[in-house]
Each structure stands twice: as C-alpha cells, then as structure tokens.
Amino acid sequence: RRFLRTFGRVTLVVILTATGAFLYVTQQQNHPPEQLPVDRTKPTLVVLGSGWGATSFLKSLDTEEFNVVVISPRNYFLFTPLLPSVTVGTLEPRSIIQPTRYITRHKKRKVDVYEAEAQEVDPVKKTVTFQDLSDVRGSAGSVTIPYDYLVYAVGCENQTFGIKGVPEHACFLKELGDADKIRTKLMDCIETAAFRDQPQEEIDRLMHMVVVGGGPTGVEYAGELHDFLIDDLKKWYPEVADRLRITLIEALPNVLPAFSKQLIQYTESTFKENKIDVLTRTMVKDVKEQAVVVQDANKEIREIPYGLLVWATGNTSRQITRDLMNKLASVQTQRRGLVVDDYLSLLGGDGIYAIGDCTATSYAPTAQVASQQGIYLASIFQKLGQKAKLERQLNELRATSADPAEIEAVAKKLSRASKLTPFHYSHQGSLAYIGSEKAIADLPLFNGNVASGGGAAMLFWRSAYISTLYSVRNRTLVLADWLKVKIFGRDVSRE
Ligand code: FAD
Ligand code: NAI
Numbered sequence: 001r002r003f004l005r006t007f008g009r010v011t012l013v014v015i016l017t018a019t020g021a022f023l024y025v026t027q028q029q030n031h032p033p034e035q036l037p038v039d040r041t042k043p044t045l046v047v048l049g050s051g052w053g054a055t056s057f058l059k060s061l062d063t064e065e066f067n068v069v070v071i072s073p074r075n076y077f078l079f080t081p082l083l084p085s086v087t088v089g090t091l092e093p094r095s096i097i098q099p100t101r102y103i104t105r106h107k108k109r110k111v112d113v114y115e116a117e118a119q120e121v122d123p124v125k126k127t128v129t130f131q132d133l134s135d136v137r138g139s140a141g142s143v144t145i146p147y148d149y150l151v152y153a154v155g156c157e158n159q160t161f162g163i164k165g166v167p168e169h170a171c172f173l174k175e176l177g178d179a180d181k182i183r184t185k186l187m188d189c190i191e192t193a194a195f196r197d198q199p200q201e202e203i204d205r206l207m208h209m210v211v212v213g214g215g216p217t218g219v220e221y222a223g224e225l226h227d228f229l230i231d232d233l234k235k236w237y238p239e240v241a242d243r244l245r246i247t248l249i250e251a252l253p254n255v256l257p258a259f260s261k262q263l264i265q266y267t268e269s270t271f272k273e274n275k276i277d278v279l280t281r282t283m284v285k286d287v288k289e290q291a292v293v294v295q296d297a298n299k300e301i302r303e304i305p306y307g308l309l310v311w312a313t314g315n316t317s318r319q320i321t322r323d324l325m326n327k328l329a330s331v332q333t334q335r336r337g338l339v340v341d342d343y344l345s346l347l348g349g350d351g352i353y354a355i356g357d358c359t360a361t362s363y364a365p366t367a368q369v370a371s372q373q374g375i376y377l378a379s380i381f382q383k384l385g386q387k388a389k390l391e392r393q394l395n396e397l398r399a400t401s402a403d404p405a406e407i408e409a410v411a412k413k414l415s416r417a418s419k420l421t422p423f424h425y426s427h428q429g430s431l432a433y434i435g436s437e438k439a440i441a442d443l444p445l446f447n448g449n450v451a452s453g454g455g456a457a458m459l460f461w462r463s464a465y466i467s468t469l470y471s472v473r474n475r476t477l478v479l480a481d482w483l484k485v486k487i488f489g490r491d492v493s494r495e
Contacts, residue, residue: 056374065385214250223435
C-alpha cells in the first residue's frame with residue numbers, strides 16, 4: 001500500500017509491504033513546471049542584492065505582472081545570524097546558505113538572475129550598470145539595462161572609521177568567505193604556536209585573539225571562540241590551549257548597547273567567568289601587523305599584541321549607495337544611508353524602492369527589519385500588478401461600451417488597489433548567543449519587555465533560528481551539524 005502526503009513542493013511517500021515499511025521523499029524541481037516567458041509589454045523590475053531584504057521580497061513577490069531581473073555578486077542567500085558559528089566549525093558554511101535560483105525557479109514568470117555587481121544606478125535615465133567581477137568573467141564586460149522599477153537592497157559594508165591597517169591586518173565577519181578566513185587564520189595561529197621551539201612571548205601573541213567592537217557580532221564571535229577553546233582545543237592542543245586569551249575591545253562604557261541593562265550585566269559577568277577580557281571605554285586607534293594601538297579608559301595609549309584580529313565595529317554605506325545619494329543630493333541628506341518615505345519609496349528616485357541596511361530609518365540595521373520590509377514591498381508590488389490588470393480591464397470595457405455598472409465595479413476595485421498602507425515594523429525581540437550554552441533574549445511580551453539569559457534562552461535561540469532558516473534542507477543540515485559537533489567535536493583541520 002502507498003501513502004502520499006504533500007507539503008508544498010515536497011511529497012512524502014510511505015510504502016507498506018509484507019517485509020516492512022519504506023519511506024522516501026520526492027521534490028518537485030520547478031513550481032509551476034512551465035514558467036511564463038519574459039513579456040516585453042510588462043514593466044521590468046530590477047532587484048539589487050540577494051540578502052535578507054531582497055530574498056524576503058523575492059519569496060513573497062508575485063511575478064506575473066513583471067519581468068524580474070536579480071543582480072547580486074553572490075548567487076545565494078546567507079543566514080547571517082548563524083555566521084559566527086561557522087568561524088570555529090560549529091556549523092559548516094554550506095549549511096546556512098541557499099541559492100537564489102531556489103526561489104526564482106518557483107516563480108510564475110521566468111526571472112533572470114545575474115551573478116554580478118551593480119556599479120551604477122542612473123535615477124534619471126532609469127538604468128542600472130553591472131559587471132561580472134568574479135574570477136571567471138567571460139567577455140561580456142559591463143552591461144547597462146533599463147528598469148521601470150528598482151528594488152535597491154545592497155546592504156552595507158564594514159565600517160573601519162578610516163583607521164589605518166584595518167583592511168590589511170584584520171578579519172571582518174560579514175560574508176561567508178570572512179568566516180572561512182577567520183577559521184583558517186585561527187587554526188594557523190594555533191598550529192604556529194604549537195610549533196617546536198617557539199619563544200614564549202610569541203606563543204602568547206599567537207594565542208591572543210582580539211575582537212574589536214562589543215556589538216552583537218563581536219560578542220557572539222567571542223562566545224563561539226570560547227566554546228571552541230573549552231570543548232575542543234584543550235583536547236587537541238593541550239600544550240598551548242591554556243595560553244589562549246580572548247579580549248573584546250569596546251569604545252563605549254559597556255558591550256551590547258542595544259540590549260537591556262540586565263542582559264548587558266549578565267553578558268559581562270558570563271564573559272568574566274569564561275575568562276574573556278572585556279576592555280570597555282577603550283578605543284582602537286591604529287592597527288599594526290601584530291598589535292593594535294588603543295587609547296584605554298585612563299586615556300593612555302598602549303599596544304596590545306594579537307595573533308588573530310576580528311573587526312566588528314558596525315556598518316557603513318557602500319560606494320554605489322554613496323554615489324546614488326550624491327546624484328539625489330537635494331533630498332538624500334543622511335550620511336547613514338538612503339532616505340525613503342513611509343512606503344519605502346526612495347526620496348527623489350522615480351520607481352526606486354530601498355530596503356534593509358542600505359537605508360537610514362528609525363530602525364536598527366537588522367535582518368528582522370530587512371525581511372519585514374521585503375515582505376511589505378512585495379505586497380506593494382502585488383497592488384501595482386493588480387492595478388495594471390484592472391486598468392487594462394477598465395480600458396477594454398470602456399472601448400467596448402460595456403455595461404456602466406460593470407465599469408463602475410472595476411473602477412471601484414481599481415481605486416481600492418491604489419490605496420496603500422504605510423510600512424509598519426513589528427519587533428519580535430533581540431537574541432544573541434554568548435557562549436557556554438547560554439544566550440540572551442530581549443522579548444517584547446505582555447505589553448512590556450521580558451529579558452532572559454542562560455540555558456533556556458539558548459534553547460529558545462536555537463529553536464527560533466531553526467524555524468526561521470530558509471528551507472528544510474538548511475534546517476536538516478544545521479541540526480545535523482549541531483549533532484555532529486556534540487558527538488565528534490569540531491574539526492580542527494586547516495583548509
Ligand atoms: P544583506 O543581507 O547584507 O544583503 C545585501 C546583498 O546585496 C548581498 O546579497 C550582497 O551580495 C548584495 N550586494 C552587495 N553589493 C552589491 C552590488 N553592488 N550590486 C548588487 N548587489 C550587491 N540581524 C538580526 O536581526 N538578527 C541577528 O541575529 C543577526 N545576526 C547577524 C550576525 C552577523 C555576523 C552579521 C554580520 C549580521 C547579523 N544581523 C542580524 C544583521 C543582518 O544580517 C543584516 O541587518 C541584514 O543582512 C540586512 O539585510 P540586507 O538585505 O539589507 O543586506
Ligand atoms: P554595532 O554597530 O552593533 O557595534 C559596533 C561596536 O563597535 C559599537 O558598540 C562601537 O562602540 C564599537 N566600536 C566602534 N569603533 C570602535 C573602535 N575604534 N574601538 C573599539 N570599539 C569600537 O555592530 P555589529 O555588532 O557589527 O552589528 C551590526 C548590526 O547588525 C547591528 O544593528 C546589530 O543589531 C545587528 N546584529 C544583530 C545580531 C543579533 O541580533 N544577534 C548579531 C549581529 C549583528
């Protein structure tokens with residue numbers, strides 16, 4: 001006997017035979033199997049980016065009324081909240097990414113996806129210029145295409161405040177490649193420290209991991225590094241493991257300024273127990289190859305030697321965003337990012353919408369905000385599509401002198417489709433992992449804020465991220481990685 005159960009595009013098949021039960025899973029590759037072709041009578045909608053904003057937009061978008069083109073230098077979505085776990089091998093890199101084509105192949109109308117970097121947006125001519133800047137480039141060179149609508153979701157780049165030596169000597173933690181680089185460099189430092197006849201002073205330097213920036217990125221990385229030391233390094237490198245030191249440097253009086261006071265104290269005391277040195281009111285002024293120069297809380301300048309330096313001091317606008325702001329200088333007056341109205345439409349940009357970290361809004365630059373903006377914007381495009389359909393219908397009815405009651409009914413529908421409600425952000429809470437199986441959670445509950453830290457918050461952190469992961473495939477891989485690390489420990493081989 002055969003039993004079928006379909007969940008979206010996945011079908012579970014159970015076959016019962018005399019000798020036992022067999023289960024297998026089938027997945028429909030395309031949904032619908034045949035996509036509508038590009039239709040030149042429909043407007044062109046160009047989407048820049050494949051991060052949180054662009055991906056949630058594409059997921060919810062109905063493509064029937066648009067020819068959609070996606071341009072991004074990476075052809076996948078990255079689940080950033082779990083990126084710190086990749087730096088020490090708690091998770092494997094491919095467990096937290098999913099190809100952009102995974103979404104676009106399920107759309108009603110064919111979507112073009114180009115792995116390329118947008119270099120210029122011309123808001124007057126309404127064009128985008130882009131180029132494939134990957135290692136294998138072909139002969140296409142730079143390409144310019146027109147758009148009717150542009151969804152601008154290119155995110156931000158790492159803030160360095162122009163401090164000398166940062167790009168050359170520090171590792172960032174924003175992209176998948178960054179996490180890989182940190183993992184490789186970390187293992188290199190440890191292997192070099194374990195090399196024979198290494199001077200004691202050099203071992204101490206190599207085993208000193210310095211994190212600059214006490215925001216959630218820096219804190220989560222320090223927590224993961226501590227777990228790696230306790231769970232794995234002590235077993236694999238007993239001769240040098242005790243020499244590992246973690247220092248977190250923060251310019252402000254405390255870490256995690258966006259979390260509640262109670263959770264800041266909890267994090268700082270957990271770090272103290274875990275022997276992570278937190279240097280607050282300390283500002284990095286200069287970065288040398290093997291040491292950072294800081295101004296400490298007593299305003300004294302001193303050098304701190306390091307083996308690995310992770311730089312996590314927040315975001316700044318990308319060059320392409322700054323160029324766009326300059327082109328619309330009379331209305332784009334915020335240095336933090338692009339200014340949009342309540343409907344996420346870019347001030348001064350006809351047909352341009354901007355979402356996520358590249359914008360300057362009253363919200364924090366988080367995945368939560370970007371993904372809610374993406375979903376909202378897809379609903380705006382749903383209305384634009386409906387409007388276009390109804391306008392066509394109305395023109396046809398008028399041309400054929402149809403029944404006035406029918407014309408009026410369509411006109412009413414059209415007027416409803418033209419009414420837009422402004423974007424409203426609903427904060428679901430803030431979560432961060434702080435190491436040693438503890439997390440912190442600031443949750444908006446019971447008309448107030450509930451702050452919780454510890455093991456229970458860690459279970460909540462894990463279940464919240466498992467449920468928001470992109471696909472069943474990602475969830476399975478992440479769960480398998482967690483289980484693998486519990487049983488076998490982290491892999492200490494260096495790529
Ligand atoms: P991104 O997700 O950065 O996407 C930008 C996209 O644009 C990328 O695909 C990029 O390749 C593409 N792009 C770049 N340049 C160009 C170009 N020239 N042309 C075309 N495309 C371009 N937020 C939370 O809410 N919770 C968390 O737990 C959390 N954890 C985080 C952990 C880490 C380590 C980091 C770095 C961030 C974390 N964040 C978290 C913040 C969150 O990742 C960002 O706020 C979110 O990614 C912003 O989404 P976005 O779409 O604006 O930008
Ligand atoms: P951030 O902007 O939140 O924190 C950067 C920190 O670096 C600041 O506290 C700043 O005072 C400090 N700093 C800046 N220059 C310095 C210097 N020269 N010396 C010492 N300290 C210096 O940046 P972060 O952590 O990268 O986060 C970026 C965004 O992503 C934030 O909006 C954050 O909320 C979000 N995010 C959220 C996470 C979560 O919710 N779990 C995890 C990671 C990021």
